[in-house]
Amino acid sequence: MKNFDWKIGLLILLTGGGLIVLGYRVFASRPSDKFLPPRDSAPSFTFQDRSGRMFSSSELKGKVWAVDFIFAHCAGSCPMISSQMSRLQAEWRGNVDFRMVTFTVDPERDTAEVLKAYAQDYRAEDNQWFFLTGKKADIYNTIGNGFHLTAYPNPDAIPGYEFIHSTRILLVDANNMVRGMYDGEDDESVKKLHQDVKYLMSSRSHT
16 A cells, blocks of 8 residues: 555645635525515615714615614613614624614604613614614604504503514615514524624625
């Protein structure tokens, strides 16, 4: 038997390792089963940001962005959803191509000042995560007719539960198309959100 050529063995080992790494990267960059085809576009809107300035959806042009719906006095799902958004921001902090938008469903109480304090609790970056308020009718029209989600006053008006609203986090691609809807109260669903953000950010030509 001929002596084993260690150079050939090393080459085989490196090649095999490279294929494994490549295969993992290809798998990791795949979208989740919640990823949607580009059928519905996100609505246009202009509302007041927590800074007091007017923020327009035109500022999101060419960006990948996530959007959620909360109210500052919420004692239910909102803190969990905001924490999920905070973790998403931590993953993409400082990336100029990724943005996050939070709408209040209680604009009469959630002024810019109130949202500013709320945002600080979640260490929201001023130029990456935007908290929006405005006229109630306009906000509800954007949520209901624009994003096709639920938001309305709770007839029971229990403190901390005054509003019934969607707990979904939506993902919008760089062409302003809604590409995913994720349950902000479900960790497994949010993991898929992270996966799909990564997919869009790494393969923007696919959007």
